[in-house]
Amino acid sequence: MTALRGGPPRRLAESGATPALTGKVVAVTGAARGMGRAHVDACIQLGARVLMIDVLDDLGSQAAQEHGSHVKYTHADVSDEHDWARALEAGLATFGRLDGLVNNAGILLPKSMADTTGDEYDRVCAINQKGVFLGMKAAAPILRDNGGGSIATSRPPRDWWESASASLIPPASSPYAA
Ligand SMILES: NC(=O)c1ccc[n+]([C@@H]2O[C@H](COP(=O)([O-])OP(=O)(O)OC[C@H]3O[C@@H](n4cnc5c(N)ncnc54)[C@H](O)[C@@H]3O)[C@@H](O)[C@H]2O)c1
DSSP states (O other): OGGGTTSOHHHHHHTTOOOTTTTOEEEEESTTSHHHHHHHHHHHHTTOEEEEEESOHHHHHHHHHHHGGGEEEEEOOTTOHHHHHHHHHHHHHHHSOOOEEEEOOOOOOOOOTTTOOHHHHHHHHIIIIIHHHHHHHHHHHHHHHTTOOEEEEOOOOHHHHHHHHTTOOOTTOHHHHO
């Protein structure tokens, strides 16, 4: 997200400048823990209100409570188009607008290719690939009607893809690299 390129949020806050995301609303998927939770915290420090999306309802709700009225948690499986519609509607009902989406939800299946079933492979692709597509598809019209916005996607670092192209995929995670 462009607004985060200026450095860690704490440094921005200490600068005394108006936080870059003041007045903005950002939806973050996979928001209940890990990198998604860090994205939520960063957006809040930059002045945004955040729609947290995840399937881990206990963790997500607890995190949202800690942030108070700046944050709403909603359950959605990013591989489900209807869940996307419901989630973004819930965010609009609460905050009245949407300015950005962080497509962060993803799963890592710790199995070799030989041990991975077709259904498991489909599930990884449904979340890590189709989930990103569905998120962009659901958010884009709202952002367009809003006059613009930003969509960011968490992805593995470049050396993963270079490993994949060189057939050096870490052996316990081949569906992820696909
Ligand atoms: N951790 C890393 O080093 C790293 C590096 C590069 C990219 N990534 C990517 O960043 C993202 C987050 O990684 P992480 O390490 O924080 O993972 P994590 O497993 O800690 O968190 C992933 C979150 O996504 C949620 N999630 C999983 N399936 C979902 C679904 N169907 N619908 C909605 N939410 C779902 C989980 O409940 C969880 O809260 C992933 O997409 C991962 O591929 C991670």
